[in-house]
Amino acid sequence: MPVASMTSAAAAGSPVDGALATATIVLSLVLAVWALVAAVRNRPPDRVQLAGLAVLEAGLLALTALALVALGGGERPGEPGAFFGYLVTLVCLPALAWVLARMEPTRWGSGIICAICLVVPVVVVRLQQTWEVLGG
Numbered sequence: 001m002p003v004a005s006m007t008s009a010a011a012a013g014s015p016v017d018g019a020l021a022t023a024t025i026v027l028s029l030v031l032a033v034w035a036l037v038a039a040v041r042n043r044p045p046d047r048v049q050l051a052g053l054a055v056l057e058a059g060l061l062a063l064t065a066l067a068l069v070a071l072g073g074g075e076r077p078g079e080p081g082a083f084f085g086y087l088v089t090l091v092c093l094p095a096l097a098w099v100l101a102r103m104e105p106t107r108w109g110s111g112i113i114c115a116i117c118l119v120v121p122v123v124v125v126r127l128q129q130t131w132e133v134l135g136g
Contacts, residue, residue, distance in 0.1 A: 032117035
């Protein structure tokens, strides 16, 4: 079986790959751009940024729930240790951004939100990759 077929077969069964993962990545990038514009304009985090973090957190919690349901159903990630590390990190990132942005009510708070929202898509992709590792 060609490698491309094996990869697509692994991706098809991944609970952390799909519309929800794509939506969280897009939302995170949109929020990063919004926060970057605010930081460049010398604006502190506004309610829209904080609400965006809350929506992002809800999406990531839903993604986590899908992964946990799959685990309960007997599926296993290719790299369990790394997978759980990324999963915990992913859930903590928006909350960390919210707390740090509230502690820094200047343009740097918006910069913090921007930076963390740029990290979230990377962690989502790594989460997908650790689930889909073939051959252990």
